[in-house]
Amino acid sequence: TVMTEPLFNLILDISCLCSIVCSLIAIVQKLSSLNLVEVYRPVSTFMNANYFGCISEFMIIICIYKLIYNNDRSGISFYGIALLANLISLYLSGSYSSVLGIVTGIFILLLYAKKYKKIIAVSIVFISIAAILVLFPVLMPRITSDVETTASLRLTIWNEALRAFLNHPLFGQGLLSYFKVSREMGVYVQPHSHSIYIDVLLNFGIIGTLMIISYTFILLKNTFASIIFKTSYKRLDAIHAKIGILPIVVAKL
DSSP: OOOOHHHHHHHHHHHHHHHHHHHHHHHHHHHHTTTTOSSOOOOTTSSSHHHHHHHHHHHHHHHHHHHHHOOOHHHHHHHHHHHHHHHHHHHHHTOTTHHHHHHHHHHHHHHHTTOHHHHHHHHHHHHHHHHHHHHOGGGSHHHHHHHHHHHHHHHHHHHHHHHHHHHSTTTOOOTTHHHHHHHHHTSOOOSSOSOHHHHHHHHHHHHHHHHHHHHHHHHHHHHHHHHHHOOSOOHHHHHHIIIIIHHHHHHOO
């Protein structure tokens, strides 16, 4: 692999900078729609608000990771700004299902870094935020206004996506299959099936999914060995698992 730790950190820094720009674009989109649309979810530079929210989720985890392991004061300021920007992006995108992945990822990062006092502090913050949202539900209008509709709609989407998968179970129907399938079936048109697991099966079939799983296992084999057996693999391997796997596996329904 050509990936090195300095190159990896450079990529993360560039990603953080780009995410700040995306957040500013989303803020402008939201402000420009205030008098036009009652509930508008900005997409920033993405094709869908959920995609925007998903990337914001990853960037929040990355920012937390950088804040944990960075001792430079200027670096802390930069990642703090990036973290705030992505929290704003996530809120504006309305992709609240990402919160579970973020909470899980943060706790795993802190636990792996043995920051036990920070775990207590973060727990207090999360509990306080949850209490505020319960007391003032207007802060999250999508949850209070159309949660039943959203849940019913997702069940319909998952059902139609699974039916489409069964039509081509071995090799799937290619990238963005659900967008084509939803238009052909006359159901609610969406660019994805709102489930990364169903999307992979629909797009690439059983064979393609097994290939992805096998490739991922090969890439992360040393990571799991490093974490479980505390072998001498580079810390970069462990980084991949910490900031990538758990938020996806836990919350990408």
